[in-house]
Amino acid sequence: KAGVTQTPRYLIKTRGQQVTLSCSPISGHRSVSWYQQTPGQGLQFLFEYFSETQRNKGNFPGRFSGRQFSNSRSEMNVSTLELGDSALYLCASGETDRGYGYTFGSGTRLTVV
Amino acid sequence: DAKTTQPPSMDCAEGRAANLPCNHSTISGNEYVYWYRQIHSQGPQYIIHGLKNNETNEMASLIITEDRKSSTLILPHATLRDTAVYYCIVRVARETSGSRLTFGEGTQLTVNP
Numbered sequence: 001k002a003g004v005t006q007t008p009r010y011l012i013k014t015r016g017q018q019v020t021l022s023c024s025p026i027s028g029h030r031s032v033s034w035y036q037q038t039p040g041q042g043l044q045f046l047f048e049y050f051s052e053t054q055r056n057k058g059n060f061p062g063r064f065s066g067r068q069f070s071n072s073r074s075e076m077n078v079s080t081l082e083l084g085d086s087a088l089y090l091c092a093s094g095e096t097d098r099g100y101g102y103t104f105g106s107g108t109r110l111t112v113v
Numbered sequence: 114d115a116k117t118t119q120p121p122s123m124d125c126a127e128g129r130a131a132n133l134p135c136n137h138s139t140i141s142g143n144e145y146v147y148w149y150r151q152i153h154s155q156g157p158q159y160i161i162h163g164l165k166n167n168e169t170n171e172m173a174s175l176i177i178t179e180d181r182k183s184s185t186l187i188l189p190h191a192t193l194r195d196t197a198v199y200y201c202i203v204r205v206a207r208e209t210s211g212s213r214l215t216f217g218e219g220t221q222l223t224v225n226p
Contacts, residue, residue: 004156033213043157043200043216056213090156092214102214104156 002026004093004105012111018079021108025072025093032074033102034066037088046089049074078110086112117201122221125195131188133220135201138182144205146177147214148186150197150222157200157216160186191224198222 005024013019025032033048033056045058049068066076072093078085088109094102118136125131137146147162161168161175163184168175174187188195200219 035214035216042218043151045213045215048213058213092156101159104158106154106156 004091004103006089006091006105006108008108009106010109010111012113013081014113015081015083017081018077019081019110020075020077021089021091021110023074023076023091023093023105025074025091026095026103029093029095029103030072031094031102032068032072033092033094034074034076035090035092036060037090037107038084038086043090046076081112083112086110117203117217119199119201119217119220121218122223124223124225125188125191127193127224127226128190131191131195131222131224133186133188133199133201133222134183135186136183137201137203140181140203141205144203146175146184147202147204148173148175148199149202149214149216150195150199151219152194152197160199191222193224193226196222196224 007022031050034046035043036046037043046060047054047066048056052068063079068074088107090104090107092102092104145162145164148160149157150160151157161170161173163175163177165177177184198219198221200216202214
């Protein structure tokens with residue numbers, strides 16, 4: 001079956017702009033979670049959506065938001081971009097919520113200039 | 114979630130077993146041990162998980178000590194494609210935890226020809 005699809009793969013934005021990233025989970029998976037990966041902070045949990053509801057949120061400012069649609073596709077939005085938001089943004093989907101078997105996408109590489 | 118400690122790097126010869134240790138001395142009785150790995154520029158990949166019994170799947174074996182304070186991930190016949198950062202994660206598997214995974218710094222495993 002198809003894997004987790006993240007679009008776009010690469011993105012360059014200017015400080016102050018906003019950006020929307022998309023994640024299409026594996027068919028049938030209801031859980032979608034987002035992570036930010038930077039060289040300095042490593043992999044950090046942003047938030048998780050399950051059946052269109054945000055169930056868990058990491059320690060990120062309110063500029064980071066997300067949503068999930070009825071078909072389980074998810075988007076995350078970052079407003080008022082800062083240079084420090086440059087990172088690899090990863091999405092993971094799962095059919096359970098027990099910590100195992102999550103499938104990650106290849107990520108979106110965001111560069112803020 | 115309990116904190117984990119892993120060596121920052123390890124080397125292994127191709128074809129030999131790779132044994133990756135993880136210390137989780139503060140683990141609670143209801144916390145599972147999960148292993149993921151991340152090959153360069155890709156999203157993390159789930160490998161295996163366990164509670165207290167040893168586990169084996171097509172990718173690896175997980176050995177958890179009787180007191181559950183440490184574990185070892187074993188790749189029985191390492192190949193060059195196993196070169197990656199390996200993450201040991203400890204967390205409770207309950208519905209309210211959602212899919213949140215707390216990644217540490219992991220172990221960079223390099224498999225040498």
